[in-house]
Amino acid sequence: MSFNRRDFLKLTGLGAVSAVAARAAAAFPFFGGAPGAVKAETNAKTAKRWAMVVDLTKCKENCTDCIDACHTTHNVPDFGDDKRHEVKWIWKEPYKQSFPDQENEFLKDDLSERRVLVFCNHCQNPPCTRVCPTRATWKRPEDGIVMMDWHRCIGCRYCMAACPYGSRSFNWLDPRPHIKTITPDYPTRTRGVVEKCNFCDSRLAQGQMPACVEACKDRALIFGDLEAPDSPVRQILRERFSIRRKPELGTQPQVYYVV
């Protein structure tokens, strides 16, 4: 067996590289993480599949209590009449635009002329999460909430193109100067990030109902677990006729409208 100059150089080179790599790995523990254990909050509200029922027979058209509560809780900016920069979590849309698949030419006046409360449908088959290249948005397997990780959003807006309901908004500008009163407990967003309704996941984790549901004096918003037969949402869906937005697309919205 011969050990020539070439082998010697290879071995010393390899040795030097691995020594440097070991030092570098020790100096920069990128995958360090925290030493302690983590767990969920004990008083959190949980469900197998969260869903909302909007009772349009109770929802007052000119009332904005739920919208105001949501926007205050989540630091949603207000750009006034500037539709190019509008950020929407929960808003009102004319009936015919909310339900373009309802093809009846003539309808009850109070329906066809009214505006309907709309927000993220937290679809069972969400097209937005499928297209996200960074997994900044995903459907929580535990309770079906379509979540967003604003830390990870790169602002490509694929999800906005994929959402058939226009439920997602992009921050074209720094939102902070356009927030009337900042709620310090909740983060604002930054320029270049997409945002939407998240069914108040952080309020649910603290055992509270969503801000819009709590704010509605007319009890027109009913929130609960679709998988629990006795839940308030299942009860009202058993008793009343309901429709959903664009069901023909197969997205399976988890927001039902009692008309």
Place this chain on the structure above:
Amino acid sequence: MHDGGKIMGGLAVFFALLLFPVWNNLAQGKADYRPNPQILPKGNCVESREYMLSSHMDLLNTWRDQVVRQDKRIYVSTLDGKEHLMSLSKTCLGCHTNKAEFCDQCHTYMNVAPYCWDCHVDPQANK
């Protein structure tokens, strides 16, 4: 070699200008500046002082991912088994109330600019 004096003189001026920040700081007595973060509370942090000094960014990354992506919001300290809410603006700033005199001290000195505060709100600055 008739221009030796000019070359040396020119070099001296060049290096004097190049090293201006160094000798200026030395002359003003700022060369031994150390950041002095104000650690207000007397008790324990969520982990040991040494760990927090070297690895608070790793801890915060874990907190962020666990809260946002796993819906786990309680952290159990290895120090004393105490449970803490994993929240930057509530738990961290709840004790270290002055961001400018705590976070910013070292971050400015080290010239790191974490973008936490682009979104998370410093309750003090808001008042």
